[in-house]
Amino acid sequence: MEEHHDYDDIPGTTVFDAERSRRGYHLNMFCMSLMKAENRAAFKADEAEFLKRFPMSAEQAEAVLKRDWNRMIELGGNIYFLAKVFSTDGKSFQYTAAQMTGMSQEQYAQMMLSGGRSPDGNRSKSEWKNRG
Amino acid sequence: MASIYAGLTTSHVPAIGAAIDLGKTRDAYWKPVFDGYDFTKHWIQQHQPEVVILVYNDHATAFSLEIIPTFALGCAEQFAPADEGWGPRPVPVVQGHAELAAHIAQSVILDEFDLTIVNKMDVDHGLTVPLSLVFGQPAAWPCRVIPLAVNVVQYPPPTGNRCFNFGRAIARAVASYPQPLRVMIWGTGGMSHQLQGPRAGLINQDFDNHFLDTIGPDPQALVRIQPLEYLREAGSEGIELVMWLIMRGALHERVQVLHRFYHVPASNTAVGHLLLDNQV
Numbered sequence: 001m002e003e004h005h006d007y008d009d010i011p012g013t014t015v016f017d018a019e020r021s022r023r024g025y026h027l028n029m030f031c032m033s034l035m036k037a038e039n040r041a042a043f044k045a046d047e048a049e050f051l052k053r054f055p056m057s058a059e060q061a062e063a064v065l066k067r068d069w070n071r072m073i074e075l076g077g078n079i080y081f082l083a084k085v086f087s088t089d090g091k092s093f094q095y096t097a098a099q100m101t102g103m104s105q106e107q108y109a110q111m112m113l114s115g116g117r118s119p120d121g122n123r124s125k126s127e128w129k130n131r132g
Numbered sequence: 133m134a135s136i137y138a139g140l141t142t143s144h145v146p147a148i149g150a151a152i153d154l155g156k157t158r159d160a161y162w163k164p165v166f167d168g169y170d171f172t173k174h175w176i177q178q179h180q181p182e183v184v185i186l187v188y189n190d191h192a193t194a195f196s197l198e199i200i201p202t203f204a205l206g207c208a209e210q211f212a213p214a215d216e217g218w219g220p221r222p223v224p225v226v227q228g229h230a231e232l233a234a235h236i237a238q239s240v241i242l243d244e245f246d247l248t249i250v251n252k253m254d255v256d257h258g259l260t261v262p263l264s265l266v267f268g269q270p271a272a273w274p275c276r277v278i279p280l281a282v283n284v285v286q287y288p289p290p291t292g293n294r295c296f297n298f299g300r301a302i303a304r305a306v307a308s309y310p311q312p313l314r315v316m317i318w319g320t321g322g323m324s325h326q327l328q329g330p331r332a333g334l335i336n337q338d339f340d341n342h343f344l345d346t347i348g349p350d351p352q353a354l355v356r357i358q359p360l361e362y363l364r365e366a367g368s369e370g371i372e373l374v375m376w377l378i379m380r381g382a383l384h385e386r387v388q389v390l391h392r393f394y395h396v397p398a399s400n401t402a403v404g405h406l407l408l409d410n411q412v
Contacts, residue, residue: 012331015287017286021197035215092147100330100332115335115396117333119336119339
């Protein structure tokens with residue numbers, strides 16, 4: 001049974017709490033393994049094969065292979081762990097953030113230069129209901 | 133007797149470290165960020181600390197999900213810059229102050245703050261970027277550093293109130309250290325930012341400016357901010373700001389703001405920096 005939390009109302013945001021940490025443990029520990037150069041090399045050589053070393057779910061492995069960041073987060077991934085994956089890919093936080101928001105990296109960078117995403121209209125899921 | 137003569141807060145954005153390491157500090161994008169630290173860089177040369185207690189968070193570097201300490205105090209003789217996946221930052225090894233750290237650990241545990249003692253730990257950008265911002269690129273850091281790592285990766289981090297009271301316990305511990313030592317405490321992380329999900333890129337300048345304006349004169353107003361409010365208003369990673377309250381709790385009720393700086397953006401994050409005199 002899923003507990004309901006007050007922070008579940010924040011739109012576009014997945015709070016990495018104890019339950020998600022439990023669900024994402026093996027996914028995140030896979031990410032952690034990429035801190036070592038030999039593991040990065042093995043992962044790059046055969047991603048699907050390398051992922052078999054970690055007892056994560058098929059959905060988690062598929063999300064990694066597709067680099068579906070939002071799905072990885074939904075399945076218990078934490079952004080500081082996922083950073084090991086996009087760093088292995090040679091990508092930046094800003095590249096990945098843009099992907100998670102559905103913007104181009106240029107659009108995202110411009111939004112940040114213009115002061116970032118305003119909290120106005122982004123505080124509650126009720127404010128996102130009318131979005132596409 | 134040791135005493136805490138000043139406090140400092142700063143963001144610890146990894147891209148700032150990369151800009152320093154790659155010689156980009158005068159680039160148009162980065163120059164305004166680094167200019168904001170000029171005052172402090174000059175001030176600290178006239179007011180050198182012997183020890184900095186540096187409150188920061190580890191970013192899945194020294195601590196994975198195997199062990200998640202809420203408060204972890206670095207009690208080792210030294211701490212190596214961590215390899216965060218692309219080689220360690222080219223910065224000096226951090227020299228600890230094992231005697232003071234051991235004294236703090238013993239004092240605060242008896243004061244009912246049951247922290248974790250860490251005798252071996254690499255330190256990531258959360259700790260080394262603030263040192264680079266304030267001290268530049270020396271061959272050796274000019275002071276000893278006691279790392280105090282706070283869990284803000286897995287929710288919930290300690291509350292602002294807990295952090296503030298922990299800071300007070302640290303101040304009592306430092307004051308009871310028998311040797312004379314000039315100590316600073318730095319609170320790092322923040323300001324508003326969100327690195328994950330469709331809401332990534334959130335920046336709340338009103339929240340940040342209020343936080344910067346209030347932490348000196350009226351920290352009790354900030355201590356009351358609940359976790360939900362940080363997440364909603366300052367972004368899922370903006371909750372790191374509770375670490376600033378450890379710094380503030382370690383200072384006197386009255387402090388003087390010597391320097392204040394705020395800038396948006398550094399990569400995905402709002403940068404905030406304060407220098408607080410604790411001798412007023």
